[in-house]
Amino acid sequence: MGKRKGRCSKKNPASKQALEPEHLVKAPHSFVIHRGNCSKDLIDLTKDFRKVMEPFTASQLKERKKNTLKDFLSVSGFLHVSHMIVFTETELGTYMRLARLPRGPTLTFRIHNYGLARDVISSLKKQYVIMKAFQNAPLIVLNSFSGEGMHMKLMATMFQNMFPTINITTVKLKNIRRCVLMNYNPNTKLIDFRHYVIRATPVGLNKGTKKVVQGKIPNLNRCKDMSEFFDKAGQLSESEFEEDPQAQVLLPQSLASRGATADSKSAVKLYELGPRINMQLIKIEDGLMDGEVLFHELIEKSEEEKALIKKRREEKKRLKEKRKSQQEENVKKKLRVKEELKQKSLEGIKIKKEMTESQRLMELAAVESQNVGDMEQDDEDDADYYRREVGAEPEQDLFSENSRKRRADDNSVRGFKKMRLDKKLKKKFQKNQEPDKKVNKKNQNERFGKNQDGKKKFRNQPDGRNNKASKGQKPFSNQKKVFGGKINKNKMGRSREGKSKGKSRK
Secondary structure (H helix, E strand, C coil), X not given: CCCCCCHHHHCCHHHHHHHCCHHHHCXXXXXXXXXXXXXXXXXXXXXXXXXXXXXXXXXXCCCCXXXXXXHHHHHXXXXXXXXXXXXXXXXXXXXXXXXXCCCCCEEEEEEEEEECHXXXXXHCCCCCCCHHHHHCCCEEEEECXXXXXXXXXXXXXXXXXXXXXXXXXXXXXXXXXXXXXEEEECCCXXXXXXXXXXXXXXXXXCHHXXXXXXXXXXXXXXXXXXXXHHHCCCCCCCCCCCCCHHHEEECCCCCXXXXXXXXXEEEEEXXXXXXXXXXXXXXXXXXXXXXXXXXXXXXXXXXXXXXXXXXXXXXXXXXXXXXXXXXXXXXXXXXXXXXXXXXXXXXXXXXXXXXXXXXXXXXXXXXHHHHHHHHHHHHHXXXXXHHHHHCCCCCCCCCCHHHXXXXXCCCCCCCCCCCCCCHHHHHHXXXXXXXXXXXXXXXXXXXXXXCCCCCECCCCCCCCCXXXXXXXXXXXXXXXXXXXXXXXXXXXXXXXXXXXXXXXXX
């Protein structure tokens, strides 16, 4: 019995990548981004160009201002990205850079004018937009790119390598739903970029039959019979025309659209999706966004200037490598010093742990003996001073250690505060006292004229009350006391009396 697969094996990205076909892995992938301060229209153009490059592009790529080209270059190898299209905007104009990753070359185009996809679709009378067409890569068509010059060949090669190649023997016509057309005008040196969706319609049928074949519901409101709908003359209006015979082809395979079956004659129609771009090649660089200029449309330099620029670039490269090597040496040196300090600290900790308890006790004993010696020396100094000043021998316990330390009356250690007990603990402590102490306390109460509870007896009254309390005054225990031991006879405090006086004055 085989091993049962769990959830982790199903969601493992490595297993999914292994199951991905090889032609999809080798297909050219692209990044389409914008850099710098760009207008809202240019950002929308970037999104429209991502739709053109689908499905082999990062359509939901979120670029930030702090991201650099090195950040995109670092992840391009893992994601099989081979091309990068960068849109920028300055005061002079709008530019598009097409770069081959990871080492170039880089082509810089100046965009003269452009139209967004939403504007193109809204301007068409017949609009045909289908989302299934973006599931496969478009077909690239180049026109008039066979001019003289190495820059023309390089530009044509870059455009062709942006899209996956087509194998004629294994290609399926139903997967080719879009096409990108690039037309080069040698007179103006402008490149027209257009994006279309391809649709095939049956040919040789009248208007009514074509509607039924294509799955459209016909309008039979003006017809008495179904045959009248098919045989009715004048089905074509003045705005409609017959398809061009050059656009009619014999389909070798069946297409996804209705009526376009194999070995049937169909007409190929193109519906524009947008965007529209008119651009011009300005510069070709050898490296990635920075390198030797191989071609420039506006600036021409002599051989001496080219040699000087090349020399400066080599010196700059050499200086950069030197700084990089020096920085690596400094980093290694810091790591070496850090490791040495770490080893020293570890050795110190190890030595400290190896010290035994006896060694620490010996050190403590040596410190205590030194303190005792210092105290004895101080005692001898005091005795000598007494002899010199008084002229007689001091008493035996005058400068001894016992004479300096005073003891408390209850033989407790001096220097510590007595612990105050709570009432409950105090009562518990009093109950546990010796019986002779209780007897002594009873005799003492009788001696001073107190009750068993310890309260003072009054001689005037047999019940312990004072004569003054019987005249209408409160007992002594219930009277309130103020600061200084005086008795507050009035019920109201001073603050309340002051408030009442203030009210009476008003």
